[in-house]
Amino acid sequence: MKTNLRNTLLTAMLLMAAQMMNAQFLTASDTSESSVKRYKGIINANKEIVDFIEYSLVQKGLPRHLRNLALIESHFNRNITSGAGAVGVWQFMTAHANQYGLTEQNRNDLYKSTKTAAVSLANLYKKYNNWITVVAAYNCGEGNIAKAMAAANSSQYHVFYKFLPEETINHVKKYLNACYATGELQAVLSNYNSSRMNTVFFVKGGSKKDNSQLAETDINAGFNLNIIADELDVDMERLLSWNPGINDELKQKGQGTLYLPTDLMPDFLLRKTKILSRSVKESNTPTIRQ
Numbered sequence: 001m002k003t004n005l006r007n008t009l010l011t012a013m014l015l016m017a018a019q020m021m022n023a024q025f026l027t028a029s030d031t032s033e034s035s036v037k038r039y040k041g042i043i044n045a046n047k048e049i050v051d052f053i054e055y056s057l058v059q060k061g062l063p064r065h066l067r068n069l070a071l072i073e074s075h076f077n078r079n080i081t082s083g084a085g086a087v088g089v090w091q092f093m094t095a096h097a098n099q100y101g102l103t104e105q106n107r108n109d110l111y112k113s114t115k116t117a118a119v120s121l122a123n124l125y126k127k128y129n130n131w132i133t134v135v136a137a138y139n140c141g142e143g144n145i146a147k148a149m150a151a152a153n154s155s156q157y158h159v160f161y162k163f164l165p166e167e168t169i170n171h172v173k174k175y176l177n178a179c180y181a182t183g184e185l186q187a188v189l190s191n192y193n194s195s196r197m198n199t200v201f202f203v204k205g206g207s208k209k210d211n212s213q214l215a216e217t218d219i220n221a222g223f224n225l226n227i228i229a230d231e232l233d234v235d236m237e238r239l240l241s242w243n244p245g246i247n248d249e250l251k252q253k254g255q256g257t258l259y260l261p262t263d264l265m266p267d268f269l270l271r272k273t274k275i276l277s278r279s280v281k282e283s284n285t286p287t288i289r290q
Contacts, residue, residue, distance in 0.1 A: 049110065052110065088109070148163035219255065227279050
C-alpha cells in the first residue's frame with residue numbers, strides 16, 4: 001500500500017515537473033530598459049484612470065495586474081477605435097459588449113466599460129482558471145480558444161497556443177512584458193503553473209445513445225434549446241440525449257451545464273452570442289419538453 005502511494009505521488013510530481021518545464025517559454029520576451037520605461041510611462045501618465053481601474057478590479061476580487069490588459073489594449077485611451085471596430089479603454093467589440101448589457105454607445109464610457117470588463121474577466125477566469133488563457137480568450141474569443149484546445153487535444157495554453165491567431169499569441173506576449181514592467185510577472189506565471197483547467201474543456205465519456213466524448217460549458221435560462229439545436233444542425237432528441245434533465249435544471253436554477261460533442265463545442269461557442277440573441281427575440285417560443 002505504501003509503495004503504491006509513493007509511486008503515485010512520484011508520478012504526480014514528475015508530471016508536474018514536466019508541465020512546468022513545458023511552460024517555461026511563458027515569460028517576458030522583452031525585458032529591456034526601454035520596454036519597462038515605456039509601459040511605466042503610460043501608467044504614470046494615466047494615474048487617475050489606472051487608480052479607478054485597479055479599484056474596480058479589487059472590488060470584484062480580481063488582481064490589479066489586469067490593469068495591464070487595458071494598458072496593452074488601448075494605452076488607457078477611452079476614445080480609441082481599432083481597425084476591427086473595437087472601442088474604448090477595454091476595446092469592446094459590439095457583440096462582446098452586448099453579451100454583458102453594455103450598449104454600443106457606452107463602450108467608451110470608462111466607468112461602465114470597466115465594470116463590464118471586470119464581470120467579463122471574472123467569468124472567463126471561472127472557466128479557464130488562469131489569467132494567461134483569460135487574456136488570450138479576451139482577445140480572440142472563447143470559440144477560438146475551444147478550437148485551439150480541440151486541435152491540440154489539451155487545455156493548457158503552452159500546448160494549444162500554436163493553434164491561436166498570431167495576433168492573440170503576440171497579445172499574450174505583450175501582457176507578460178507589461179507584467180514584467182510592473183513587477184507582477186511572477187504572480188501571473190505562478191497562477192498559470194498552479195492552475196488545473198477542469199471546467200470549460202472537461203471531457204467525459206458519452207452516453208449510451210452516443211459514444212462520442214462530450215465537452216461542457218455553462219449556459220443560463222436565456223438560451224432556447226430549440227435554437228441551439230437549429231444553429232448546430234442537430235436533432236432535438238439527440239441534443240437532449242447529451243443533456244438529460246437540462247430543462248429542469250435551467251427552469252429551477254436559472255442556469256445549467258450544456259454538454260456537446262467536442263467537435264460541436266467550438267461551433268457553439270463561436271455562435272453563442274447569436275444563439276442568445278435569437279433566444280431572446282423568440283423568448284415566447286416554448287421550450288421542448290422531455
